[in-house]
Amino acid sequence: MSATRRAAGATARGVPGSPSLGELTPEQALRHLRLLFTRRPDGLLQGDLTALVPGPGGEPDESRPYAPGVDDVRRMDWNATARTTVPHVRMTLADRELTTWIVLDASASMDFGTGRMEKRDLAVGAAAAVAFLTERAGNRLGAQLVRPDGIQRIPARGGRRHLMRVLRTALERPRVPAGPQTHTLAEAVAALQRAERRRGLVAVVSDFLEPGWEQPLRALARRHQVLAVEIVDPRELELPPVGLLTVVDPESGRRREIPTYSKRLRERYAAAAAEQRAAIARALRAAGAARLPLRTDRDWVRDIARYAAAQRRGTGGAA
Template identity: 75%
Template sequence: MSGRWSYGPEGPTLGELTPEQALRHLELIFRRRPDGMLQGELPGLTPGPGTEPDETRAYVPGADDVRRMDWSATARTGEPHVRLTLADRELTTWIVLDATASMDFGTARMEKRDLAVGAAAAVAFLTERAGNRLGAQLVRQDGVQRIPPLPGQAHLLRVLQTALQRPRGAPGPMPCTLAQALTALRRAERRPGLVAVISDYLDGDWQQPLRALARRHQVLAVEVVDPRELELPAVGLLTVVDPETGRLREVPTYARGLRERYADAALAQRAEIKTAIRAAGAAHLRLRTDRDWVRDIVHYVAAQRRRAGGAA
């Protein structure tokens, strides 16, 4: 598989496709997923109609369904017993997608925004099961766009189609941050579920909201990185712009000492991000714009299943 949006080595990037083409391509990639990746079924927390076995108790005539009869317990005790089950509970998956100005950057195969949408598609398609619901919080230039969770393939495709839209606001102060989006989701969604937070995590105020969210939900933090954020090329005097504020700065990349200090600072920053995500109790997946992102996701899921004792 290729890290580009088509399987050929010279295939188009997401930004070169129309939203309809990109959506179709994402669907084709993840409809071919190995069965069992990112399973979405969760056992219920209270007894009720379902499939997961729970405790056994004495049969109550007229109140219990004879189809629930536990013949092993009946034979062992000499009295009729029924087997209770745990209520089945669908999984609610939330995608918190950072689509702020800092994500409109990429020097390799794609922009960080494109890779973030790809990661969102992976989570959406790989958790799709009958009864499961998908919702989203898209952190955009003008605030957070909330898409309520609903089941069904048509809704899943609508969520991804909305994420593919690329409104470009003028650089300036952000009215809403990733931290505020996480806090709003924690307050609104009380039912435990899966939350995938996809961002470059360059906004430094997200640690505490992420920790609070992970107390109730299973959280997967997907960190999106471009190689130029890790090291500077020697290209002479480079003019850079802060996409969030529009501020310009000239960087003398011909200075070896400056490039080394930049690389050291970037490495330390990424280490801090990783430590903060782990400290919050969230799982961590780092994706890069210069790597085969589909293969990295597959390897990550396989590793998680092995740790859980499941087959890869």
């Protein structure tokens, strides 16, 4: 069976000390997110980054010897290479002003969760992480939200008040009824690629279960630095042995009765789900996007902090 099936009527559970955003009012949720990321969780994010995923920037800097398999040959410094007879690459300074765009998937498959929170709440948390961790003087934040009534575009602006407006809009987005989706993640990505020509950071937050996003994402990554935040729920990876389970595909509205007491069926489901996630990872890698997987049953704040710290270590502490 398809690994995109969802358990009908599943609810998210709160965890003491880490409330689900869905259990809070918008004001409480925004305050909770602000406290999480302005305190730089777990001490892992101390210091100043120009982006959650450090990028190459655009201003030329000094040259250094070329490292095969590490450096992009398009950055070859031919003058230095000819002068020294040793291949050199031209380094660049990181851009001091960053425009960050958040593309938030609000399709029906995101209104689901059996872990600490629903996928829609985790998606807003991930968006808040990107927003707060890239917030600094001169930086701007914009968003594209996939809604049932269309693609909602919030122009990029600076300032904490605008950042909170973006997050509030994401928190208050309506739930999507099961059935064929009128507007898609692929449309939102393609629209941003056409409209935003200035290089920046784009965080695409989705479960990537909807088909058709691969080519638009690849085109977007040619100009922008793309971070794909993959939202996953444990029930999308394996089924619990709970007897006869009613499941629904939110993208089509189709329902089925699944006998989860069958060990063979559960193993087939887990194998299909693992292959599906591997295919998504390959597609994201082929598109040129960095991948950050987050799960509704894990400490997502710690996962983001570790990811950001690892990215900084990989660039020597700066972009």
